[in-house]
Amino acid sequence: MAHIARYILILLLLAPVRLPAAQAEWKNVERVVAIGDVHGDFNAFVEVLKFAGLIDQGHHWTGGKTHLVQTGDVPDRGPDSRKVMDLLMELEKEAGKAGGAVHALIGNHEAMNVYGDLRYTTPAEFAAFATPKSEAIREGFWKQEARRTPRPNFDDKRKWEEAHPLGYFEQRIAFSSQGPYGKWIRSHNAIIKINDTLYLHGGFGPRFANVPFKQIDDAITTELADISTIQPKDPAMADDGPLWNRVMAIDDSPATAALVDQTLAAQGVKRIVLGHTVTAGAIVTRFQGKVVLIDTGMSAVYGSHRACLLLEDGNAFAIHRGEKLPLPGGGPDFVAYLKKALALEPTGSPLGKFIADTEASLAAAK
Numbered sequence: 001m002a003h004i005a006r007y008i009l010i011l012l013l014l015a016p017v018r019l020p021a022a023q024a025e026w027k028n029v030e031r032v033v034a035i036g037d038v039h040g041d042f043n044a045f046v047e048v049l050k051f052a053g054l055i056d057q058g059h060h061w062t063g064g065k066t067h068l069v070q071t072g073d074v075p076d077r078g079p080d081s082r083k084v085m086d087l088l089m090e091l092e093k094e095a096g097k098a099g100g101a102v103h104a105l106i107g108n109h110e111a112m113n114v115y116g117d118l119r120y121t122t123p124a125e126f127a128a129f130a131t132p133k134s135e136a137i138r139e140g141f142w143k144q145e146a147r148r149t150p151r152p153n154f155d156d157k158r159k160w161e162e163a164h165p166l167g168y169f170e171q172r173i174a175f176s177s178q179g180p181y182g183k184w185i186r187s188h189n190a191i192i193k194i195n196d197t198l199y200l201h202g203g204f205g206p207r208f209a210n211v212p213f214k215q216i217d218d219a220i221t222t223e224l225a226d227i228s229t230i231q232p233k234d235p236a237m238a239d240d241g242p243l244w245n246r247v248m249a250i251d252d253s254p255a256t257a258a259l260v261d262q263t264l265a266a267q268g269v270k271r272i273v274l275g276h277t278v279t280a281g282a283i284v285t286r287f288q289g290k291v292v293l294i295d296t297g298m299s300a301v302y303g304s305h306r307a308c309l310l311l312e313d314g315n316a317f318a319i320h321r322g323e324k325l326p327l328p329g330g331g332p333d334f335v336a337y338l339k340k341a342l343a344l345e346p347t348g349s350p351l352g353k354f355i356a357d358t359e360a361s362l363a364a365a366k
Contacts, residue, residue: 024214025193032194034069034309036275036295040078040125044298048308051322059087061094067194071275072107072201077301079124085181106190107201108243111236113175114182115227123165129174130167137169190220190242196270203248203274205240209263216242248291249277260287280354281305282341283318289329320344335359
């Protein structure tokens with residue numbers, strides 16, 4: 001038993017490995033599908049992929065040369081994060097062979113799982129990593145913990161086991177620098193540019209608006225390569241950093257409008273596509289279409305709202321529950337789009353209130 005614990009400790013403490021920088025920019029891509037936060041809901045993710053024509057009933061790639069962008073937050077809150085990551089890994093290979101691509105971006109929850117912030121990791125997610133040896137592995141770790149605990153008792157062990165469910169240590173190995181999921185996440189980008197659009201998880205605060213996106217992206221992957229060096233103000237962890245910031249998604253002030261224009265000019269793009277901030281259940285445009293929010297809350301945790309963004313031949317669409325809807329930048333046409341999306345939703349959708357609020361704002365602006 002002791003040798004099992006020592007083996008795990010060796011794996012957990014492996015020296016960090018700096019992976020080669022991933023490509024961060026693509027041009028002349030005819031079709032891009034962007035999907036927001038999944039949060040462990042495998043069935044929802046599969047359904048949206050099918051809506052977009054990207055996979056068949058066997059979950060194999062049918063998207064041809066399409067580029068799929070998943071803007072992060074695959075893990076946490078839901079039960080099937082591992083299944084979603086495994087599917088993305090397979091689709092990366094299949095899409096590449098077909099001339100397409102899959103871009104699984106780093107969100108704040110990918111980063112959290114890499115550097116060990118597991119506040120939102122569910123028991124089912126840990127259980128997905130459990131094996132017949134998990135009891136023995138956990139017992140080995142408890143014995144090491146007990147040596148550091150003065151006179152440990154049954155209650156001490158019970159609390160410790162609650163904090164370390166079966167599969168916990170295997171999950172930590174899997175997300176380490178040498179583990180399959182940790183290494184996979186670290187090999188990805190946090191920010192990419194396809195044609196005239198920038199994709200990332202959270203958004204840009206003023207501190208990062210004028211910094212070239214490739215420089216920010218490289219900083220985040222460098223920080224995650226060696227988690228011992230990450231500081232709270234670094235891009236991978238900072239509240240105003242690209243993985244966490246929400247200002248472009250929630251603030252309508254002139255200052256934020258100016259920040260959006262400043263960022264677009266500095267990064268040389270037409271629009272910014274963001275996840276992270278849950279909408280009322282549909283793809284939402286802001287600032288005349290310069291910002292597009294695609295975290296529709298597809299997970300059951302957030303209401304099971306199924307939609308994704310499609311950029312095709314220079315035009316923007318929402319694929320909402322399988323229906324392809326033109327996506328306006330704002331104004332009355334945007335309201336009309338939202339009403340079409342609402343008609344596809346189950347009764348009681350929060351889109352109704354969002355539409356009423358949007359109409360009121362338009363009326364007040366006249």
